[in-house]
Amino acid sequence: MPIRLLIVDDNAHFLEAARRLLERQGMTVVGVASTTLDALRRAEELRPDVTLVDIELGHESGFDLARRLAEGTEAHRPPVILISAYPEQDLADLIDASPAVGFLAKSGLSGGAIFELVGRTDKG
Amino acid sequence: MLGASLRHRSAARRVAAWVLAVAGPALVGLGLLPFRSSIGLAALLFTLLLPVVGVALIGGARPALTAVGVGFVTAAFLFAPPYGSVRIHRQGDLVAVIAFVVVGAAVGILVVNLSGLADEQAALRRLATLAARAASPDEVFAAVTEEVGTLLPADTTRLLRYEPDGTVSSVAGWSRSGAHIPPFGDRKGFGGKSLSTFIWQTGRPARVDSYADASDPVGAAAHEEGLRSSVGTPVIVEGRLWGIVVAASTSDRRLPRCTEARLAAFTVLVATAIANAESRAELAASRARVVAAGDETRRRIERDLHDGTQQRLVSLGLELRAAETMVPAELTELREQLSGATKGLGDVVENLQEISRGIHPAILSKGGLGPAIKTLARRSAVPVQLDLRAERRLPERIEVAAYYIVSEALTNAAKHAHASVVHVDVKAQDAVVRLSIRDDGIGGADPTQGSGLIGLRDRVETVGGRMEIASAAGTGTSLLVTIPINLS
CATH class of the missing domain: 1.10.287 (Helix Hairpins)
Structure with missing residues (x-):
């Protein structure tokens, strides 16, 4: 059963490129969103297995969205993976403080990496 | 011209001068009486100049002239035949005594003027020193009103400033009685019969001899304070009328005619202090703008x-x-x-x-000072002991300044100090950020050498902060920085 993904990013190029690559690698991208509000609505409606959230959503903060997704509804609390064009070490303290299950640099994004992060949380 | 009446004397000094004026010449006469036949009248008259000069120095012109008079009587009574009477028979004696009166009066007045001039010069020098060592304008203002009041026979002095809204405010004041001269609680309008109006209209010194029929708020306030005779001179700062220095008396006695000229010397100093303070403030503001613009460009x-x-x-x-x-x-x-x-x-x-x-570090704009400093500490080449109490977000320029200070200090500790550990304390509490960065390296950092320390000091100063460096050789380097959190 392929992992069902929701990708939240305010950059259209990235959404397109990420969707193409991840689908090639066997994931299912069930939806994309570029604002916090849109993302919360999609998550509620699509029930993805994992939500990828860009740390920067224009003027909005991906950390805030991750927190709200993690608080979620009783029925649905999808794991969040933060993504960014910044390397992890640049924002490590903020990532550690967030409820996200992990972080992936955008340049290192891959189905395998997502699978590994989610799989690890499932086990742990 | 500096008259005796312009000298301000304390009450005790005044009494002493009058006592000396009366008793001094008499005592000199009595003291020399045993030698009358050997020394003669001329020597006595010469000696009598001594108490005249002394009285002039401590008491001013009136006691000095009195001393001359007492001297005249003493000489006539004791040393010029017929003795025991003020009459003088010998023509030579008469000429000598008259010469004494003329010379004594001239010497007395000369001494009074010179010593007044010296007092005034000393006052001006004190104020100039104060202004030159970049004292705050308020400090200079207070000192000017006090010096002017002490030097002139004024009962109160004030420094008034013309405000952009067409009023005047009182920025400093002094009173002879020692009573606190409060700054006006509010700005006062002018336009009636008051110094503020006359000087505003002419840009020249002015004088008011009664505020009884003052028709504007500033004049009414002067009347309420009991001011009678007032003299004001304009303070011109770089070509524009900034304010006025006012000297006023509460008695019927008019301020002497030379008051205007004497005030003028002080207004020049006030103007210089203001111009200096303004250029300093402008320089600081422009430096802060340059740094802020640089930071903003980097962020962008x-x-x-x-x-x-x-x-x-x-x-x-x-x-x-x-x-x-x-x-x-x-x-x-x-x-x-x-x-x-x-x-x-x-x-x-x-x-x-x-x-x-x-x-520009992303963590700083996204997470603020706390996470940014943690990141610095983690990345530092020298191990860092961190004590961090900075949870809330601060104005960006302060976050940036604090970040660069810690960053530069850590770089120095690794590059120059050969330290094995650096203690970094960051506290953002109440209205101030305190940074303390101490290493256990070789010390001897010299902020006057072309080190990064100069750049740090510039950074600290542009946000209105202070930096202290202790770096004796062999004891490590410690950097203490405080930055006020001005939220405006």
């Missing part, structure tokens, strides 16, 4: 690089990797070429990240 360049170039490169990388997955298995060479290009692109992205981080 980092943003543009990140949002534009970096994001585009990352997306291209993903597209290349997607293309790579589509290459048929047998086209090994193409796959390798694509893979090489993807890797090269990855290196470029990393390179760009490195450059961006140097331009």
Whole structure:
């Protein structure tokens, strides 16, 4: 059963490129969103297995969205993976403080990496 | 011209001068009486100049002239025949005594003027020193009103400032009685019969001898304070009328005619102090603007690089990797070429990240000072003991300044101090940020040498902070910085 993904990013190029690559690698991208509000609505409606959230959503903060997704509804609390064009070490303290299950640099994004992060949380 | 009446004397000094004026010449006469036949009248008269000079020095012109008079009587009574009477028979004696009166009066007045001039010069020198060592304008204002009041026969003095809304405010005041002269609680309008009006209209010194029929608020306030005779001179700062120095008396006695001229010397100093303070404030503000503009540019360049170039490169990388997955298995060479290009692109992205981080650290704008300092500490080449109490977000310029200070200090500790550990304390509490960075290195850092310390001091000063450096050789270097959190 392929992992069902929701990708939240305010950059259209990235959404397109990420969707193409991840689908090639066997994931299912069930939806994309570029604002916090849109993302919360999609998550509620699509029930993805994992939500990828860009740390920067224009003027909005991906950390805030991750927190709200993690608080979620009783029925649905999808794991969040933060993504960014910044390397992890640049924002490590903020990532550690967030409820996200992990972080992936955008340049290192891959189905395998997502699978590994989610799989690890499932086990742990 | 400096008259005796212009000298201010304390009450005790005044009494002493009068006592000396009366008793001094008499005592000199009585003291020399046993030698009358051997020394003669001329020697006595010469000696009598001594108490005249003394009285002039401590008491001013009136007691000095009195001493001359007492001297005259003493000489006539004791030393000029017929003795025991003020009459003088011998013509030679008469000429000598008259000469004494003329010379004594002239010497007395000369001494009074010279000593008044010396007092005034001393006062001006004190004020000039105060202004030159960059004392705050308020300090200079208070000192000017006090010096002017002490020197002139004024009961109160004030420094008034013309406000842009067409009123005057009182910025400093002094009173002879020692009573606190409060600054006006509010600004007062002018336009009636008051110094503020006359000087505003003419730009020249002015005088008011009664505020009884004052028709504007500033004049009414003067009347209420009991001011009678007042003299004011304009303070002109770089060609514009800034305010006035006012000397006033509460008695019927008019202020002497030379008051205007004497005040003028002081207004020049006030103007200089104001001009200095204004240029200093302008310089500080412009320096802060330059630094802020630099920071803003760096932040913007980092943003543009990140949002534009970096994001585009990352997306291209993903597209290349997607293309790579589509290459048929047998086209090994193409796959390798694509893979090489993807890797090269990855290196470029990393390179760009490195450059961006140097331009402006993302963690600072996204997480604030706390997380940014933690990141610095983690990345420091020398181990850092961190005590961090800075949870809330601060104005950006303060966050940036504090970040660069810690960053530079850590770099110095690693590069120059050969330290093995650095203690970094950061506290943002109440209205102040306190940074303390102490290392256990070789010390001997000299802020006057072309080190990064000068740049740090500039940074600290542009946000109105203070920096102390202790770096004796062998004891490590410690840097203490306090920055006020001005939220405006």
